Amino acid sequence: MSDTPALSSLTALVVDGATGPGxxxxxxxxxxGLRVAVVTVEEAVGATYLCKELAELGLTALPYRVCPFDADDAERVVSEVTEDLGQVDILVDLLPEDGFHEPATALGRAVLNGMAVAGHAGRVMVLRGASRRHWETVLAEHPSLSLDLIPAPGAAVDGDVADRSGLSTAEAVLLLLGIQP
Incomplete structure (x- = not known):
């Protein structure tokens, strides 16, 4: 018998969850069957429409907008997600590393702290990049959480031609969670 909880009992927070692979x-x-927090860092219109479409299908997804570098805003979003959907079990951070996004932003830290406080095993899924060591260092403080590195859109995977659609990124997340893409 498996200790893995049913997917329908889990809450996922997907950063950059309204466009592309997100x-x-x-x-x-x-x-x-997961409860999904669709988090955007710019406009929330796309997330709102996506969540409305999913609700019409009887699925649970709610939109949130956050400034990922503002600790108070990050805490607010994590609190709202926890109140609306339950404790976050899976963080999928699909923001690219560039001049805008830095690893383990205030939002990432707020989610990690919330997951660790609950004391249960959780998963953190981030785009593979230069921040690997940084995420490993941050997660070392939270031994109940595991880190999965996923290929970024446009990155070649195992020598294959780069997939600019983001499909391989989405497939990697789904496969790591045991969901057939």
Whole structure:
């Protein structure tokens, strides 16, 4: 018998969850029965429409907008997600590392702290990149959480041609969670 909880009992927070691979991941996680927080860092219109479409199908997904570098805003979003959907079990951070996004932003730290306080095993899924060591260092403080590194859109995977659609990114997240893409 497995200790793995049923997907329908889990809550996932998908950062950049309304566009590109994040949209695919949000839809598929919701369709698999997870409660999904679709988090955007810019406009929330896309997330709102996506969540409305999913609700019409009887699925649970709610939109949230956050400034990932503002600790108070991050705490607010994590609190709202926890109140609305339950404790976050899976963090899928699909923001690219560039001049805008830094590893383990205030939002990432707020989610990690919330997951660790609950004391249960959780998963953190982030785009593979230069921040690997940083995430490993941050997660060393939370031994109940595991780290999965996923390929970034446009990155070649195992020598294959780069997939610019983000499909391989979404597929990696789904496969790591045991969901067939």
């Amino acid at each position: 949209r695919i991941v949000s839809i598929r996680l919701s369709a698999a």
